[in-house]
Amino acid sequence: MSEHYCIAGDIGGTNIRVSLVDAEYQIVSKLKEPTGTEPLSVLFRLIDSISLNVPGGRQACGIGLAVAGIVDTAAGVVLRSPNIPVLSGVHLQGAIAKRYGTCTLIENDANAAAFGEKIAGAGRDFGSFVLLTLGTGIGGGIVLNNRLLHVAAEIGHTTVNAAGPQCGCGSLGCLESYSSATAIIGGAISAMEKGTASILKESYNGNFYKLTAEDIYKAALEGDPLARLVLREAGKALGIGIANMINLMSPEAVILTGGLVGAWKIYIEAAIAEASKRSFAELFSKVRIVPSSLGDDAGSIGMAALTFEKGEGCRHNG
Amino acid sequence: MSEHYCIAGDIGGTNIRVSLVDAEYQIVSKLKEPTGTEPLSVLFRLIDSISLNVPGGRQACGIGLAVAGIVDTAAGVVLRSPNIPVLSGVHLQGAIAKRYGTCTLIENDANAAAFGEKIAGAGRDFGSFVLLTLGTGIGGGIVLNNRLLHVAAEIGHTTVNAAGPQCGCGSLGCLESYSSATAIIGGAISAMEKGTASILKESYNGNFYKLTAEDIYKAALEGDPLARLVLREAGKALGIGIANMINLMSPEAVILTGGLVGAWKIYIEAAIAEASKRSFAELFSKVRIVPSSLGDDAGSIGMAALTFEKGEGCRHNG
Numbered sequence: 245m246s247e248h249y250c251i252a253g254d255i256g257g258t259n260i261r262v263s264l265v266d267a268e269y270q271i272v273s274k275l276k277e278p279t280g281t282e283p284l285s286v287l288f289r290l291i292d293s294i295s296l297n298v299p300g301g302r303q304a305c306g307i308g309l310a311v312a313g314i315v316d317t318a319a320g321v322v323l324r325s326p327n328i329p330v331l332s333g334v335h336l337q338g339a340i341a342k343r344y345g346t347c348t349l350i351e352n353d354a355n356a357a358a359f360g361e362k363i364a365g366a367g368r369d370f371g372s373f374v375l376l377t378l379g380t381g382i383g384g385g386i387v388l389n390n391r392l393l394h395v396a397a398e399i400g401h402t403t404v405n406a407a408g409p410q411c412g413c414g415s416l417g418c419l420e421s422y423s424s425a426t427a428i429i430g431g432a433i434s435a436m437e438k439g440t441a442s443i444l445k446e447s448y449n450g451n452f453y454k455l456t457a458e459d460i461y462k463a464a465l466e467g468d469p470l471a472r473l474v475l476r477e478a479g480k481a482l483g484i485g486i487a488n489m490i491n492l493m494s495p496e497a498v499i500l501t502g503g504l505v506g507a508w509k510i511y512i513e514a515a516i517a518e519a520s521k522r523s524f525a526e527l528f529s530k531v532r533i534v535p536s537s538l539g540d541d542a543g544s545i546g547m548a549a550l551t552f553e554k555g556e557g558c559r560h561n562g
Numbered sequence: 563m564s565e566h567y568c569i570a571g572d573i574g575g576t577n578i579r580v581s582l583v584d585a586e587y588q589i590v591s592k593l594k595e596p597t598g599t600e601p602l603s604v605l606f607r608l609i610d611s612i613s614l615n616v617p618g619g620r621q622a623c624g625i626g627l628a629v630a631g632i633v634d635t636a637a638g639v640v641l642r643s644p645n646i647p648v649l650s651g652v653h654l655q656g657a658i659a660k661r662y663g664t665c666t667l668i669e670n671d672a673n674a675a676a677f678g679e680k681i682a683g684a685g686r687d688f689g690s691f692v693l694l695t696l697g698t699g700i701g702g703g704i705v706l707n708n709r710l711l712h713v714a715a716e717i718g719h720t721t722v723n724a725a726g727p728q729c730g731c732g733s734l735g736c737l738e739s740y741s742s743a744t745a746i747i748g749g750a751i752s753a754m755e756k757g758t759a760s761i762l763k764e765s766y767n768g769n770f771y772k773l774t775a776e777d778i779y780k781a782a783l784e785g786d787p788l789a790r791l792v793l794r795e796a797g798k799a800l801g802i803g804i805a806n807m808i809n810l811m812s813p814e815a816v817i818l819t820g821g822l823v824g825a826w827k828i829y830i831e832a833a834i835a836e837a838s839k840r841s842f843a844e845l846f847s848k849v850r851i852v853p854s855s856l857g858d859d860a861g862s863i864g865m866a867a868l869t870f871e872k873g874e875g876c877r878h879n880g
Contacts, residue, residue: 314812314842314844314845323842323844323845324842324844372713384810388711388713393706393811395690395706395810395811395812395813396808396809396810396811396812396842396845397810398809398810398842399810401809401842402720402805402806402809402810403722403802403805403806403840404721404722404724405723405724405725406722406723406726406799406802407723408724413842414839414840414843415805415839415840415841416840481724484721484724487720487721487733488720488721488806490714491714491716491719491720492702492713492714492715492716492717492720492810493713493714494632494713494714495713521732521733522721522732522733522734523733524632524641524642524714524716524719524731525732526632526641526642527632527641527714
């Protein structure tokens, strides 16, 4: 049993999670609240609460925060957070350090998840891998020689189609515009609006604007042609993104996480087939493509590991 | 003045270069021969010759070879070399070590060039950068936190257009198919075959199949609309590749090398304009896009540095 603890947070567009993690990377307790419009107040409240849970009334030896957005880890600044705009430009590390007077670290959420999988999840047996988070958007993280690369790794915002649709980021033809849950739902809705037949039309009493990616996957498993087509096309584009990462990083594995991993049998299988066609055979043959194993806790565990690593000194004054 | 030397080679599709490099990364002497159909014989001959040049009759303390192809550095194997097919699958490190009994290292040529620029060239002042080699093909190398990433970095073979033309690598719409010298020349020839007017038609007594990228750049500078269009389009696609690397690696710089850097004023400027539109503004604003400074010697200098680094022991028995 460990005597040292750190606080790890995961600040997403929908929820903020704060966990107390011990030095064996076990989550001792966790709290969650909607992000809302004042994420800093929520964050402070959750950290205050969870601090009371440190066993023996000791102090946590550090605070690590994963943030949905582009983070300058060295400077401690959130450069841009499309889903939590009020955090854009905020010196989050400074704000936390000032309030709590402890060693503090911030990272991009997908990077933190990648390091979490490395420390305690599906990445444990791989020295080098690329992690993709497949949800509302698409994020990425890269582990090389057992270390997290502190780079943007914005795989969702790499172009896979020069003249593709406009993305929220300002570019055209981003991977995210083809392969995210948002893209899959949008593709199905748009086809139905144009009159394509589908059992999805009966969902939600005909209000198919409420569809989720899970609904589409279920319909696909039931054989619905539109649902199958939409998922296959999204998967093919994902395969391009995966192939690009294989040809760039020659990883031992590609680890997939996020809600869409549930759609393995059509979406991910289409991605793997496409990636096998587009990446160098010599590299593809060595890559394992596998689902993550930590789920929503990956980011917190990764942040805990990074925080313990950064604050070697902290570890002994808990 | 250094008392230690290593032998650094650069095995390209056209020529093999072998240099003797001292511990201050100065090239003491160099030899060059066409690669031909028996590159190993040529390589051995050049290494034998240059070994005689080590001052004081001493032995070079290591041999480092940059290879045009996908290299498994850890295993010492050339996985695939499209331009020197006889090297594909060859355990080159083993062959050299066996013959010369010295510490040996192999790397991809663009990776070696990137590390050369880091050690003694345009990358000296940057902790992290992406290097692109712009010639017949497009290669890449990545330096992060002052270290070379030993990854494939095959930027030329990342898809920028899902349904683009078939590439020699087997994929579709690779960056190389749009932005290499081969692509530029092919684009100009194909337009002229279809009847597009251009002063290039008069080149080589009408045999415009002999055109070089340099000819096309000259015509563009003279205002030839076809030449300008072809270079601008190739540059725009290059800009997509650069933006993708910025969004992935958030580098401090992008360093451009190879023959096409000569076409800065149309081709590279179009690339920079496109990259600025497609990459995150917060990342693009911090990136310097600059030409390399070592030219053809970058690979040899990089290999020398990697070889000295690997063979710390060797350094003292020269």
